[in-house]
Amino acid sequence: MTSPTTSTAVESSSTATAKERQGVVFDRWPFRLDIAYEYQCWILVAMSVFCATICLLPCLCGVFRSKISKRFTVWVYSRLHTFFCVAFYFNVTVLFFTVGLLPDWTINEYVAICFDFLDWMLIHTVKFLVSALILLGLFILVRFKERIAAAAGVEHMTFFRLGKLNLFHTAQLRGIEVIIWKVEELPSGTGLKPNDVYLECHAGQNEPTRTRVHNNAGAAAVIKETFQVNIDENDVEERFTLLVKDQELLVSSVLCKLQLKTKDVLAIEAQTGKVSEDFVYDANAFSQLQLQPRGKIWLRVNPLEDGEQQPLTSGLC
Secondary structure (H helix, E strand, O other): OOOHHHHHHHHHHHHHHOOOOOEEEOOOOOOEEEOOHHHHHHHHHHHHHHHHHHHOHHHHHHHOOOHHHHHHHHHHOOOHHHHHHHHHHHHHHHHHHHHHHOOOOOHHHHHHHHHHHHHHHHHHHHHHHHHHHHHHHHHHHHHOHHHHHHHHOOOOOOOOOOHHHOOOOOOOEEEEEEEEEEEEOOOOOOOOOOOOEEEEEEEOOOOOEEOOOEOOOOOOEEEEEEEEEEEEOOOOOOEEEEEEEEEOOOOEEEEEEEEEEHHHHHHHHHHHOOOOOOOOOOHHHOEEEEOEOOOEEEEEEEEOOHHHOOOOOOOOO
16 A cells, blocks of 8 residues: 555656656657647648749749849759759658657658648639639620620620719710711612611610611611710710611611710711701711711711700610
């Protein structure tokens, strides 16, 4: 039976022989870093990044512009096989020595963690690529939206009408009157019948406006029609599109079109927009513009009279 004095002495001796974590410990060859496990992990991560950097030195030095980097790149690219052999053995030696210094790590554990990290990288690389492709697609849609719309033939259409909900743009709307005199030298829509011509106007937030159909017009037609639309003087890049169409039995085909911007419309207004009581349809009162891909159109833009300077309310959100 052990006395209390003996048990107390045993506990004291065991406590005295217990070794505390004190940093560098020389109990095993050559020495051990007896530190917290978290710090051991960070040391191993740092050495792994260092070894990976050694392998990537030819690529990294090729990016840098210093003289030493250029000289090293020129020297190493003719001896890549020797460089990678030396780098491999150097990295293996460094990693084995580092793992040997860490008491809570072994070579098997390090290799297993490396394969787990590689598996994690491959899984998340797929997710990253999918996300990057989605973001790239959105960037292309936003950056090249005008070209995509032009390729699809819908650049003249307005899909979103924010109106007063658009807090980032203060619209200064003003009503104008567009007068169409005639169109000439139109291409043929179909070889079976003459063109049944009408015009369709798309301007900013306005609803599409159309003229009546001029049957059997052929390559030229006298329109002599007007319509009133709003223009935003604060958005000089807003599109103003006139489509010359051929009315068919089921659908209408576009023969040619005229695309302007608000600044072009304002320039035509400044040239032809003098309101006079003796207005007549002649070349001096209209501006002749070229249609795409072929044709001519004669139009005039008048400002609305003083009593009608408020923006038109039809066709707006």
